[in-house]
Amino acid sequence: MRGVAGQALPSLEIEITRTLVVAGAIASRDYQDVHHDPELARRRGSPDVFMNILTTNGLVGRYVTDHFGPAAVVRKVAIRLGAPNYPGDTMVLTGTVEAVDGRTATVRVIGENGIGRHVTGTVTVTLGEAE
Numbered sequence: 001m002r003g004v005a006g007q008a009l010p011s012l013e014i015e016i017t018r019t020l021v022v023a024g025a026i027a028s029r030d031y032q033d034v035h036h037d038p039e040l041a042r043r044r045g046s047p048d049v050f051m052n053i054l055t056t057n058g059l060v061g062r063y064v065t066d067h068f069g070p071a072a073v074v075r076k077v078a079i080r081l082g083a084p085n086y087p088g089d090t091m092v093l094t095g096t097v098e099a100v101d102g103r104t105a106t107v108r109v110i111g112e113n114g115i116g117r118h119v120t121g122t123v124t125v126t127l128g129e130a131e
Contacts, residue, residue, distance in 0.1 A: 003105035003127060009067045009095035014059060016051065016113070018087040024055025051085035056111070056119050063093045064107050064123040071128020075104070079121030089113045095123075103127045 014020075025035035030052045033040040041049045057077055065072045085091055095109045104126050111119040 003097040003100045005097055005100055007097040012063050012093045014091045016085045016087055016089045016091055021049050021051050021087055025052050028054035030054060048086045053081055060109050061123060064125055068125055068127055073126045075126055076124040079119050081119055083113060083116035083118050085113055085118050091118055
């Protein structure tokens, strides 16, 4: 699929489960207790465990590559976190193609949850050959 500047990507809803939060932390070797131990997270001032940035990074990349197809290659991801993703919430990712230069597209991505904006950033991908 080719990208066109200004093109909106379909939104993607991701349910934030405790399993997703903990599995993402373990898969990315982030053993900080706030990502897997609810009691220690509460002692540190959080109402529950929360998603780590590496899991968010992976979900943002997946969102863009799912849109552009299996031949898309992520070249750069630049994100900033805001409101935490807690279990029981849903994050909705939306995106807009900001620029296309040859086979390279830059997509602006926003992820919102029930308490606010969880993530903002851009993903740069090299697109596969035209079908």
